[in-house]
Amino acid sequence: MTAHLTLEQLLALREPGAEPGAAAAREHLDACPTCQAELDALHQRVARLRALPALRPARDAWPAVASRLRHERRGRRARLLGAAGLALAASLALAVTIRHDVAHPASLSATEQAIDTQKQHSAALEATIRQYDPDARPLDGRTARIAEELEDRIAGLDRELEAAELLQAQTDREARRLQLWRERVGLLDALVDVHVTRASNVGL
Amino acid sequence: MDLLPVANAEAVVAGARAGDPAAFEALYRAFEAPVYNLARRICRTAEDAEDVLQETFFEVCRSIGHFRQEGSLWGWIRTIAASKALMRLRRNRYRDTDELADDAPAPGLRRDEPALRMDLEAALERLSEISRAVVWLHDVEGYTHEEIALMMGRTTSFSKSQLARAHTRLRRWLGEEVAR
Numbered sequence: 001m002t003a004h005l006t007l008e009q010l011l012a013l014r015e016p017g018a019e020p021g022a023a024a025a026r027e028h029l030d031a032c033p034t035c036q037a038e039l040d041a042l043h044q045r046v047a048r049l050r051a052l053p054a055l056r057p058a059r060d061a062w063p064a065v066a067s068r069l070r071h072e073r074r075g076r077r078a079r080l081l082g083a084a085g086l087a088l089a090a091s092l093a094l095a096v097t098i099r100h101d102v103a104h105p106a107s108l109s110a111t112e113q114a115i116d117t118q119k120q121h122s123a124a125l126e127a128t129i130r131q132y133d134p135d136a137r138p139l140d141g142r143t144a145r146i147a148e149e150l151e152d153r154i155a156g157l158d159r160e161l162e163a164a165e166l167l168q169a170q171t172d173r174e175a176r177r178l179q180l181w182r183e184r185v186g187l188l189d190a191l192v193d194v195h196v197t198r199a200s201n202v203g204l
Numbered sequence: 205m206d207l208l209p210v211a212n213a214e215a216v217v218a219g220a221r222a223g224d225p226a227a228f229e230a231l232y233r234a235f236e237a238p239v240y241n242l243a244r245r246i247c248r249t250a251e252d253a254e255d256v257l258q259e260t261f262f263e264v265c266r267s268i269g270h271f272r273q274e275g276s277l278w279g280w281i282r283t284i285a286a287s288k289a290l291m292r293l294r295r296n297r298y299r300d301t302d303e304l305a306d307d308a309p310a311p312g313l314r315r316d317e318p319a320l321r322m323d324l325e326a327a328l329e330r331l332s333e334i335s336r337a338v339v340w341l342h343d344v345e346g347y348t349h350e351e352i353a354l355m356m357g358r359t360t361s362f363s364k365s366q367l368a369r370a371h372t373r374l375r376r377w378l379g380e381e382v383a384r
Binding site for chain 2 (some may be wrong): 012045058
């Protein structure tokens with residue numbers, strides 16, 4: 001080979017594995033100072049490219065990413081809770097109806113009255129949160145994390161309420177339900193504080 | 205590139221897989237700079253690169269469950285970033301011609317004046333978007349032509365010819381041509 005190597009050939013020599021014509025190109029390179037100089041220049045250019053200073057973003061993009069993640073997570077949770085809430089309400093209504101017909105045809109027990117009171121508080125607090133429309137309002141990272149934790153714990157309580165319906169002994173069942181409804185009201189109350197008053201310390 | 209010590213990386217990935225917001229943020233803080241640098245070297249504008257940065261980490265946080273622990277965390281994140289940046293080029297209907305044509309004199313210079321010598325940053329910036337993406341992914345990030353072709357939806361020959369074209373331009377604009 002007498003002609004100098006093309007840039008394509010020099011680039012190919014840098015690739016792992018032998019390409020067609022690589023042996024002849026290598027042979028020419030070993031004997032040609034001009035092509036050696038060209039290959040050196042290529043190596044230096046690549047080294048200079050690698051040494052270019054790192055460019056950095058002008059703004060911190062994390063708040064936008066976190067907000068998008070929260071929004072997506074909240075949407076997913078709302079869909080889940082919507083379905084779970086309907087199922088829970090239906091199962092509770094059915095359980096209460098059956099129990100009244102069988103065991104307390106005439107009047108509610110004191111515990112059941114207390115449960116009803118807690119359920120009314122719970123509904124009122126949920127209405128307050130819906131009215132505030134938290135999804136449409138920006139939250140700082142810490143407040144959002146607190147709200148998410150509260151929402152997660154409320155979802156957990158709803159699952160426990162469903163499980164409490166399966167308790168056999170009526171006394172145990174009613175006591176457990178009352179305890180869970182009280183906890184639910186407490187958490188909802190804290191969530192109202194977070195969203196509506198933006199309280200930064202809710203004791204979590 | 206070890207941006208997180210291995211033990212830390214395992215804990216952060218485990219936290220992110222469990223949905224821990226603090227772990228997501230730790231991932232972002234560890235890899236923000238190289239992801240942005242890659243995006244900015246490929247994209248035409250800083251705004252596009254910032255969008256790619258956001259899209260990359262949104263994807264990273266959503267897909268962390270798909271990351272296979274035996275691979276490199278940076279390698280996985282980098283491939284997401286490169287794909288997002290190339291997608292952005294396609295969406296913007298990338299410019300496939302160089303800012304300065306081969307034989308066009310620079311503004312203010314006559315054709316017979318000595319060759320313009322640019323600095324490397326300026327020369328890189330003036331490459332066509334595809335040539336710049338190929339030269340960056342191959343020469344700096346270390347992707348093979350096969351990998352670049354796969355990401356771009358083109359052939360290996362296309363990647364090789366774009367790299368040669370980029371180096372031909374850079375050599376000329378940087379005044380590095382060897383007398384033959």
